[in-house]
Amino acid sequence: MEKQLRRNVLFNTAGSLIFYFCQAAMNLLVTALAGVEANGLLATAMTIANVALSAASFGMRTFQVSDLSGKYTDRTYLFSRYLTVAAAWVGCMGFAFANAYSAQQRWVIFLYTGYRLVESFSDVWHGYLQKAERMDIVGVSFGVRGLVTAATVVAGLLLTRDLVITLAVLLALNAAYVLAVDLPLARKRADLAAKGGAGVGALLLECLPLAVYASLNTAIPSVPRYYCERLLGRVELNYFANVFLPVLVLQVAVVYLFVPFITTFARLWQGRQKAGYFKGLRILFAGLFLLWAAGAAGVALLGRWGLSVLYPTTPEILNYAGLLQPLVAATVLTVAATVLCNLLTIARAMKGLIVGCLAGLGAALLASPALIGAYAAWGTAYATILGVGVQALCLLACLLLRCKKQFAAV
Template sequence: MERQMRRNVLFNTAGSLLFYICQAAITLLVTALAGAEANGLLATGMTIANVCLSAASYGMRTFQVSDLSGKYTDRSYLFSRYITLTAAGLGCLVFSFINSYSAEQRWVIFLYTGYRLIESWSDVWHGYLQKAERIDIVGISFGVRGIVTALSVTLGLLLTKDLVLTLAILFVLNAAYVLVVDIPLARRRADLKRTGGAGVKALLLECLPLAVYAFLNTTIASVPRYYCERILGSVKLGYFNNVFLPVMILQVAVIYLFVPFITTFAHLWTDRNGKGFYKGLRLLGAALVALWIAGTIGVALLGRWGLSILYPTTPEVLDYAPLLGPLVLATVCTVAATVLCHLLTIAREMRGLILGNLAGLAAALLASQPLLRAFDVYGSAWATILGIGVQAIALLAFLLVRCKKQFAAG
């Protein structure tokens, strides 16, 4: 068991990190091969796609893998995902047309969102693998798809010089990979023939608070970016995303390092092992402090140099290098909030999840416009910190209250 856990941690972290490095490289490739204007179009598409992805995933992955009693069948999880995917896709279409976007911008939004929704499609299949303690397979799959993504964008832009056509190629190849590789591998670990238990409607209703939380959680970070594009324009939003890119890779690495331990925390919670659960929380806090210190020192010493290597064709990005410091703090807050959301899901503390995320969203909405107007693109970073910081503090408070009740007899 310990050997498999080490394998899970190694392959899932390495594969997921490779996937998101390659996914983040889309920004680099578009900037270098298509220019700042195309990168601005892509940045807007990324902002909308993030919200649609959270709606499609419905916040259900942690619920799925922690359903140790089998209250819902594997078929129910699968069918519910097709419903949420359809709803998210329709939501993307509606949002794109009620805003004054150009035809090219809408195509970028549609295709990039479609590409991201493939993650939600594969996510439910990956849930079967994680529940079977084979998240190492998930990591390998992510790694291969990351390479497919980077090659698709590189060759697409070099051969067609067209962002929309390149995104269409990206979408088709990723969908084909999930269909041909991911689904057959996961189907072997899923029991899709089992019937009984609660149905799809009951599952969607019980997870509705998780869907609301997932939507709110993504929206908190998206609100400052949305107003950045509306107030300052897509090019400056593109610069913000360019600077955030190396920090985001660190963020993804830390979050996916935690993923294999979700099942462990679920068992600690179910067994009412308060000592082990609190020890995990203390280790998490220490790791976040260490991450903040290391990240702050790293960007202070190497940040400008690193950006010059990443964006040799757009030296104007270097003017925004001071953004790196605040964005490291935003990353630490994001990791904390993400992990706390997972833990509250395990605790089935739905009320705390929603209220905590609502608090963060309210802070982001109130702060974004005045901070952007006062501090230009830097205001987007400070609004992100404020929103996610308030969210993390509220989530921690709800978790500690719930822990006190759960472990009272321990």
């Protein structure tokens, strides 16, 4: 099991990072190969598709893989995903037609949203693989589809110079991989013939707080950025975002690193294994401290050099290098909050999730105008730290209260 866990961590982290980097590179590739106007079309589609992806996923993945008692069957999870993906795609296109977009923009929205919803559709199948401790297969899937994404964008735009055709091929290839590879492998680990248990409606209703939490969780770090743009302008927000980008890679990597351990924590929780569970928590928080120490040391030694390498045409960004240290702190707190949200989902502490996210959102809303007004772009980082920090503390308090009840008789 330990060998398989190491394999899961390695493949899932590597594959997911490849997928993340390739998606992040799409804007750069489209701008270079098709021009700024085409990238503007894609940027609009990305904003809308992110909302659709969140709605389609319904915050359900951790809930699914931690349903060790089989309250809901594998068929129920699958049928619920059919509904949420279809509703998200229809809602997305309804929004596109309700606004005065051009026909080309609507096609870009339709195809790019479809491409992202393939990710949401595959997510439920990946849940079956995760419960079977085969996150290595999931990592390979993400890695392959990430490379396919980058290669398709480059080849499609070089050959056709047409963003719509390129996105159509991208959607088709990603869907084909999921249908031809992921589904057969996941179907072997799923029991789609089993019936009984609660139905789709009950599942969606029970997971509704998770969907709400997902929206609130996204809003917390977005609030300081909103006030940064409103109070300081787009140029300052651009510098803030560019400095944050290399730090964000650290955040994404660590979150993906934790994913294979969700099943382990679920088994410890379900089995009321108090000693093992709290040992896992201690290791987790020790790891977060080491992450902060390594990140802080790394940006102190290499931060300015790294920014100069990433942005050679804008040397003025070095004036914002001091942002790196508070952004490392914000990143570690964000990872802590994300992990705690997963642990509360395993514990089925839905109220705790909502309370923690509302507290963080309230702190960010109250603090952002004052901190940004006083400290400019640095205030954006401080407001992010405050919002996510309050969220993490509230989530931790809720988790410890839930643990006290769960392990009371142990």
